[in-house]
Amino acid sequence: MQKHVIDPKSVPGWGVDADPENDPTYPMKPHRSDLEEQGYNWERPTQQPIDVEILHSNERPNVTSVFGTASPPQGLSGMIRRWAFRWSENEYNHWLPLILADRVNVVEGVIEDIAHGKFPNIWKEKGYNASWKHDRTSLILRLSAFAAVTAGLVLWMTSGDDSKGSRKKKKNKKKARYYDENEYYADDRYYDENQY
Amino acid sequence: MLAMDYRGPKRVRATQKPMPEIKHPEDAIVRVTRSCICGSDLHLYNGNVPDTRVGTTFGHEFVGEVVEIGAEVTKLKVGDQVLVPFNISCGRCHFCQQGLYGNCHESNPMATAVGGIYGYSHTAGGYHGGQAEYVRVPYANLNPTVIPPGMDLDDAVLLTDVVPTGYQAAEMAGIQPGNTVVVFGAGPVGIMAAKSAWLFGAGRVIVLDKEDYRLEFVRNYAPCEAYNFEKDMEDPVLFIKKQTDWMGADCVIDAVGAEAAGDVLQTITGRKLLVQAGSATAVHWAINSVKKGGVVSIVGVYGPTDNLVPIGNVLNKGLTIRGNQTAVKRHLPRLIEHVMNGVIKPKEIITHRIPLEDIADGYRIFSDKLDNCIKPVLMMPTAR
Known part of the structure; x- marks a missing residue:
């Protein structure tokens, strides 16, 4: 708590229009306290032993008295999360890497599943049994759209390779012709020059 | 034990x-006997909340039986049936001392803007939640409340979040007797906000949503006027202006949050591309449809970054905007009274009972609003 450099009571007119009931947080904040004036301190609860890695916001000086211990940071996603926590909650550098880490974590989760000999049952995990029961048409449409987009992408990439290949071949052919012609003209010029 | 497991x-x-x-x-x-899927769980489910780690168990609405207590727990005993507010609060910090139990400063090391919440990502403290057979409940001297004799567990579980959140939404709206209150969203919280608006003396309550079955429910349950913003009108803001002598509503409640539909730009940027912290359609409409000098109350949940809202209109119209995570503990004495007296009948909003084993189907049904789902409750193997 910063000490007041100026004693407010020494300021002419201090508090003459104060209205304690004009509190926009009422009734969310029914118990006004003097802590704002006296400084913020309270008897902290016993500290929970910090026996897993806890990333704490740099907008506070310490780890809270209790905390959750679910899924400590690990792997590549953990590295990204550690980096993100170097930045305050005010920064995109904090939140956007955390979203990236979440996506990386999904891939890590699949790898972890497979490493444990368990291939994720995507159909079941996505709750498609319920969609099949209650919203079959929409599910079929969605899956068809997904299949169509996937097939389209595969086709485009495949044909893209071919067309790239054929473009390359055409380009090479053209290039070859150009060089041939160049050679021809060069030779022509050579002979012309020789003639001169 | 069996537990929900987030995989992506x-x-x-x-x-x-x-x-x-x-x-x-x-x-x-606590051995969980009832647990719910909350609308705000869908923000996690859809991957919209930063630092939602694979392997986490969600669930912040649950009741159960105390099976073990720590050395310093004096206000509970093994065997007590408790309802557990979704906030994790110490009761001693500056904020808890002021009744701001949703803003505890001793329960969430990962972010300072919000206190700890069960199963709500590491942005809310990294706790496993109650969509499981058993759950760890910190600060057990303060948070869990013994369920009064005679109270149905289905009513009790809805007192952990849905009912208090709807109630606080109405409270924060600063409703004066006779006021016109508009609620965006006819999900469980919107339904309870509409119901609560009457308790604070509203003169007229209007609810807007796009799901006819939810509108039909809230029309009878609250009761209130209920309209489909996709079918009954072209422009919800214009509609509200016409309904209120061209002035705007006195109070507007956003009970939707990040998953809002109704605006293509907001949907694409907020829900698909994630370049803003959720679709801010409801709060956008709220600001534009409230009268000058009115109050906008926000209980819909958004992510921690930025949203596209017409802040210029907040200034020009002289609005008061209030929002917070609900301080459940503060409201419980009054709400328990309301439930026991039959003023509020929370369990009537429960439409689905889903075994924990079928959790993925439960999320899909709730998320896609299948089978006229309003509120799904998870049934634990150990509690059947």
Whole structure:
């Protein structure tokens, strides 16, 4: 708590229009306290032993008295999360890497599943049994759209390779012709020059 | 024990996990008997909340039986049936002392803007939640409340979040007798906000949503006027202006949050591309449809970054905007009274009972609003 450099009571007119009931947080904040004036301190609860890695916001000086211990940071996603926590909650550098880490974590989760000999049952995990029961048409449409987009992408990439290949071949052919012609003209010029 | 297991956006499963342990002398372990999927769980489910880690168990609405207590727990005993507010609060910090139990400063090391919440990502403290057979409950002397004799567990579980959140939405709206209150969203919280608006003396309550079955429900339950913003009107803001002598509503409540539909730009940027912290359609409409000098109350949940809202109109119209995570503990005495007296009948909003083993189907049904779902409750194997 910063000490007041100026004693407010020494300021002419201090508090003459104060209205304690004009509190926009009422009734969310029914118990006004003097802590704002006296400084913020309270008897902290016993500290929970910090026996897993806890990333704490740099907008506070310490780890809270209790905390959750679910899924400590690990792997590549953990590295990204550690980096993100170097930045305050005010920064995109904090939140956007955390979203990236979440996506990386999904891939890590699949790898972890497979490493444990368990291939994720995507159909079941996505709750498609319920969609099949209650919203079959929409599910079929969605899956068809997904299949169509996937097939389209595969086709485009495949044909893209071919067309790239054929473009390359055409380009090479053209290039070859150009060089041939160049050679021809060069030779022509050579002979012309020789003639001169 | 069996527990919900988050595997990625729109991918969850029930899996065997280790039993929770006492980690702190004020902890308790609770055997869950009822747990709900909340609308705000869908923000996690859809991958919209930063630092939602694979392997986490969601669930912040649950009741159960105390099976173990830490050395410093004096106000509970093994065997007590408790309802557990979704906030994790110490009761001693500056904010808890002022009744701001949703803003506890001793329960969430990962972010300072919000206190700890069960199963709500590491942005809310990294706790496993109650969509499991057992759950660790910190600060057990303060948070869990013994369920009064005679109270139905289905009513009790809805007192952990839905009912208090709807109630606080109405409270924050600063409703004066006779006021016109508009609620955006006819989900469980919107339904309770509409119901609560009458308790604070509203003169007229209007609810807007796009799901006819939810509108039909709230029209009878609250009761209130209910309109479909996709079918009954072209422009919800213009509609509200016409309904209120061209002035705007006195109070508007956003009970939707990040998953809002109704505006293509907001949907694409907020829900698909994630370049803003959710679709801010409801709060956008709220600001534009409230009268000058009116109050906008926000209980819909958004992510921690930025949203596109017409802040210029907040200034020009002289609005008051209020929002917070609900301080459940503060409201419980009054709301328990309302439930016991039959003023509020929370369990009537429960439409689905889903075994924990079928958790993925539960999320899909709730998320896609299938089978006229309003509120799904998860049934635990140990509690059937």
